[in-house]
Amino acid sequence: MTTAQGTSASARPPVLVGMLGLGVVGSGVAQTLNEQRERLAEQAGCPVVLHRVVVRDLSKPRTPAVAHGQLTDDTAAVLDDPAIAVVIELMGGEEPALSYIKRALGAGKHVITANKEVMAKHGPELAALAAERGLALHYEASVGGGIPLIAPFRQSLLANRISALHAIINGTTNYMLTRMAKEGVEFSPVLAEAQRLGYAEPDPSYDVEGTDAAFKLAILAGLAFHTRVAPEQVYREGITKLSARDFRYARELGYAIKLLAIAKRANGAVEVRVHPAFIAEDRLLGQVDGVFNAVEVDGDLTGRIMFYGRGAGSLPTTSAVVADLIEVAQALGHGGRPRPAVAGDAGLPIQPMDEVVTRYYARMTLRDQPGVLAQIAQALGDLQISIASVIQKESDSAAQVAEIVLMTHLAREDSMQAALARVRLLPGVVDIGAVIRVED
């Protein structure tokens, strides 16, 4: 751009930035800040200078995009330098990142972080600290990579009363579920291949058990419902027990199976849960495949909207961090104050999982003898759960067993669990292969 504004931008005093961490994302951010100086200055209205980067090991080889003079192993060189106005935290993990963010805020610095664990566990506390001092605390990169999510919740959707949020916010598991659905392969070989491709970590539990999704949901639900959601309040169930046949049956019934992160208003409380779920395959969210993420929001004014894109990776995350930085620099460059953190808390209670009401899909192996189905219907009926449909899928005449799939009407979670406990004890029931919630 060659505008009058652009020309004057470089004449303004620069905004100095300190960065903590120079891993994959840090390197992307550093490269963008160092190589796109002119464009960023124009967009920010003033020069934005990466002043110092704290790394643990100065001797480690680094991206050529960062000059050796920018590096330090002394945290104080960033946190205690009054010339640095903005601190970008890209270390990941709870500590020492949390302490450093607090120190930065305490020293009057605006903070940008991509740290979902810190924001999920300590976001409200940090927001209060920042709000008190009129400081910005931006964390667009903590959820959804390059997909604008935090900014829309904090601004564009503010006029809405949000009733529900359904999200696919873990790319690793969505990649795995997509392969299981499209190719009919089982969990273990798909996991092995995801690990080989670098999509899944050697210890995959963080992804496949829903921990990562639960952190992100805690952040999003907190924003959507203006209330405090701790990650341990999020009900969590992973994808390790899903079988390829469930995907086949789901498709026959018109559904996809996704690891959904769900937050919903219900009875004056908020449900927050991460678990595999049936979702109608003609709903756009049900068609989000591969490593892509998507967040669907139901607002009273907007109706249903959805945000879609790559939820992770160096470049998408860099996009979010740099956007946060430009926003802060824009305000500082004009001698103003960046949008400060907001510390509101509507104090909504979290709905216990036992009280969640949903529909269920269950796959069972039964002995091929009369009356078993009636006994199951009875066990469910005793707990006020009615069956919407039953389909016999396969039967093995040699073993004298048959596989059935049943779908329930709406039922409470505690009733369903109690009913399943009874069903499991019925002499005609060999095995309950899968129980998956159905999201409408």
Added chain:
Amino acid sequence: MTTAQGTSASARPPVLVGMLGLGVVGSGVAQTLNEQRERLAEQAGCPVVLHRVVVRDLSKPRTPAVAHGQLTDDTAAVLDDPAIAVVIELMGGEEPALSYIKRALGAGKHVITANKEVMAKHGPELAALAAERGLALHYEASVGGGIPLIAPFRQSLLANRISALHAIINGTTNYMLTRMAKEGVEFSPVLAEAQRLGYAEPDPSYDVEGTDAAFKLAILAGLAFHTRVAPEQVYREGITKLSARDFRYARELGYAIKLLAIAKRANGAVEVRVHPAFIAEDRLLGQVDGVFNAVEVDGDLTGRIMFYGRGAGSLPTTSAVVADLIEVAQALGHGGRPRPAVAGDAGLPIQPMDEVVTRYYARMTLRDQPGVLAQIAQALGDLQISIASVIQKESDSAAQVAEIVLMTHLAREDSMQAALARVRLLPGVVDIGAVIRVED
């Protein structure tokens, strides 16, 4: 919310708002501002008061949400009242809306508008005027109703170099195309029903000829490429010539047909065009059905992202207008300055339509005689256009004609048009039924 911040919000001096127009959207906004005062004050950090609403006819019955004392038919009562800090323009149409917006900016007022025609035609001029005076000019509601689009482009995506934008941004036509695709009905009966349901206007040309989409594309392309795009620079082709059989053939080939608004970087220029297009049906954008809108953006950092939701209607538009207002009020309430308009212009040239390169689908009726296809291939080949596939769809032995569908490889628009002119003159060609561009 009951927070310390919330309590103090109502003690701050209020931000007074003047509104021009009280139609469907205006009534929604007025109702929200009058009925949700407390919530808005909390979100804005200060009271936000709808001070005065200018209407043409004071005697017309109005929504009970607006007190009679708030109404006036005197524009000066809003534009010349120094107490009013923010003007919301919801009159629609080019004039007098444009003059009023200029007057408001001239009087030092921040402006929020939902007016796509004014922003498409005069956005850069108005942004310059606002930027000069450090005023906000917000127009989230001008494109995409309740879908956050303008804010993401102006903030979240700023770090990206955007290469392409593909959008479905007219709900009326997308509703019609969806019905044609799903039910196999023709354009005319679908239009008649859309009119009956109130989705299409009595004069439908604004929607079905792509005018509305071209206005919105001019705004979005200007933002995405930081350059000036006038609506008359947007190539425009409507949906009136589409036939139900094209949808059937498209599906057989793995495509949906959508009215796409496309902006792309190509050869140092920007293509801007609105026309029906084949789009792969397994691409998420191809699955956006009914009155819904979606904007897909390819950024160098984010990769492909998409925004989806209702692009029109009183409530979604209200959501966007009120969000813009909260943002302005947040800054004013804290004694700061709202994010001012940006007047950058990269000055990229607009690519003439003749030079656009794309693939084509063509449906033709041929005389059932030997050699016709070879002549067509020759006519195309003479202009360096090669055929990717030809399928004979139907033949009518009584009339001795056959319908064929051909797909080309990439070709320049001017070459394709020249080739089609030659094909049309071939004695074996009865009719060229449809020519539709294919977007990859």
